[in-house]
Amino acid sequence: MAGSVRDQVLRVVELAAQHPQGIAPIVRAGDPVLRATALPYDGQLTGGELAALLAVMHRTLRAAPGVGLAAPQIGLPLALAVVEDPVSDAARERVPVPFRVLVNPSYQAVGDELVAHQEGCLSVPGYAAVVARYRRVRLVGHDERGAVLDEELVGWPARIVQHETDHLRGTLYVDTADLRTLTAVG
Numbered sequence: 001m002a003g004s005v006r007d008q009v010l011r012v013v014e015l016a017a018q019h020p021q022g023i024a025p026i027v028r029a030g031d032p033v034l035r036a037t038a039l040p041y042d043g044q045l046t047g048g049e050l051a052a053l054l055a056v057m058h059r060t061l062r063a064a065p066g067v068g069l070a071a072p073q074i075g076l077p078l079a080l081a082v083v084e085d086p087v088s089d090a091a092r093e094r095v096p097v098p099f100r101v102l103v104n105p106s107y108q109a110v111g112d113e114l115v116a117h118q119e120g121c122l123s124v125p126g127y128a129a130v131v132a133r134y135r136r137v138r139l140v141g142h143d144e145r146g147a148v149l150d151e152e153l154v155g156w157p158a159r160i161v162q163h164e165t166d167h168l169r170g171t172l173y174v175d176t177a178d179l180r181t182l183t184a185v186g
């Protein structure tokens with residue numbers, strides 16, 4: 001895509017402002033941006049521009065609806081993701097996650113325990129499949145104010161973070177899913 005990543009962000013924010021819900025279109029599998037490694041966020045945007053982008057991402061996530069959205073999913077090759085999950089489900093170790101922003105996130109496994117659950121992706125609409133993921137991970141990165149994130153996550157919140165962080169490296173859940181479980185949904 002032409003132009004600096006800042007130009008791309010400003011274009012997405014401007015287009016979203018013209019949408020009645022203030023949301024951006026979600027990019028689908030097949031678009032090269034979903035297979036690229038996102039650029040680290042290193043202050044390419046002013047504080048106001050970053051806030052405007054994150055607001056678009058939040059509205060887009062809620063409208064979808066989904067529990068996580070990475071910037072490449074709205075066509076932006078930038079290492080940012082938003083997460084928000086209102087659902088509780090003890091069987092999946094799923095607990096509500098308030099809205100949060102991940103800037104330049106990375107994770108590593110804590111232990112080697114894997115848990116298999118069905119998941120989907122807003123960029124692969126209409127399908128779900130079982131993916132084995134680390135039950136526990138250490139998340140490292142920053143929040144939108146530049147504060148350091150370094151925390152251990154378990155269960156569904158750990159799954160969401162793995163899924164969204166993988167997006168920033170050009171990985172989709174279908175790459176590691178058990179495709180024999182692929183299910184048409186919705």
Ligand code: CO
Binds near residue numbers: 120121122123163
């Ligand atoms: Co996804």
